[in-house]
Amino acid sequence: xxxxxxxxxxxxxxxxxxxxxICRMNFKQTGSRVMAHDIxxxxxxxxxxxxxxxxxxxxxGLSRITSVSELHALRRRGSTCLSLRRFLHLEVPSxxxxxxxxxxxxxxxxxxxxxxxxxxxxxxxxxxxxSTIRVALTDEQYAARTVYANVPALKESILARAKHLRQAAxxxxxxxxxxxxxxxTEIRNKTFSATSIxxxxxxxxxxxxxxxxxxxxxxxxxxxxxxxxxxxxxxLSLNDAASLLHLKADLTIQDGRGYTALHNATR
Numbered sequence: 236x237x238x239x240x241x242x243x244x245x246x247x248x249x250x251x252x253x254x255x256x257i258c259r260m261n262f263k264q265t266g267s268r269v270m271a272h273d274i275x276x277x278x279x280x281x282x283x284x285x286x287x288x289x290x291x292x293x294x295x296g297l298s299r300i301t302s303v304s305e306l307h308a309l310r311r312r313g314s315t316c317l318s319l320r321r322f323l324h325l326e327v328p329s330x331x332x333x334x335x336x337x338x339x340x341x342x343x344x345x346x347x348x349x350x351x352x353x354x355x356x357x358x359x360x361x362x363x364x365x366s367t368i369r370v371a372l373t374d375e376q377y378a379a380r381t382v383y384a385n386v387p388a389l390k391e392s393i394l395a396r397a398k399h400l401r402q403a404a405x406x407x408x409x410x411x412x413x414x415x416x417x418x419x420t421e422i423r424n425k426t427f428s429a430t431s432i433x434x435x436x437x438x439x440x441x442x443x444x445x446x447x448x449x450x451x452x453x454x455x456x457x458x459x460x461x462x463x464x465x466x467x468x469x470x471l472s473l474n475d476a477a478s479l480l481h482l483k484a485d486l487t488i489q490d491g492r493g494y495t496a497l498h499n500a501t502r
């Protein structure tokens with residue numbers, strides 16, 4: 236599937252919310268935005284963190300909120316905002332408004348929207364690559380029935396890549412491995428964006444990024460499926476089969492006819 240959720244009417248509006256309501260929520264920084272989340276409990280006892288709104292401006296309405304630390308600093312700097320308003324001859328808030336200031340927020344029930352085109356997102360690329368491999372394992376005459384997409388060009392792209400993968404597998408192990416190396420190179424040029432500062436911090440702590448994770452998954456997938464791909468389209472010599480087995484091939488993977496590598500070896 237490819238497409239974007241249409242912008243909701245509520246996302247085009249703003250609200251004024253008091254600090255007393257905001258402070259009970261959880262804050263997450265996504266890029267240069269601060270989002271407020273609420274914890275919702277389901278009937279089965281599980282909980283979910285749902286985005287409520289994006290904080291836009293501070294109580295003075297003069298500057299945008301771009302970080303969680305800035306939000307708390309602004310809350311503590313009520314006197315600064317008051318002095319600034321007096322200097323600019325703006326209306327001075329009452330004592331109650333200073334104790335419980337109002338923030339301008341934008342309802343964001345869908346969270347922060349990803350502006351990166353689907354074709355450039357790393358995880359989507361990986362998902363489509365998995366689909367490509369699944370199609371490549373299918374008899375070419377049935378390939379078109381194996382993949383479905385709401386965009387015809389996307390379906391044609393997957394079918395064309397699957398055909399190329401089958402052709403590489405039909406030539407030699409070297410060509411097949413070279414094709415997978417090209418996929419790995421392509422995926423390193425895709426965009427992987429952390430959904431929040433929390434996720435970025437976790438990645439920094441473990442030293443493992445999304446690119447590294449997908450690279451490892453693709454490398455593992457290459458080893459598991461190469462033997463099944465090769466045996467689907469050509470007869471292998473003992474040496475070729477042994478070299479692919481050395482990559483930790485999964486002997487239980489089935490092609491489009493339901494045959495495993497062992498089935499194909501006995502045909």
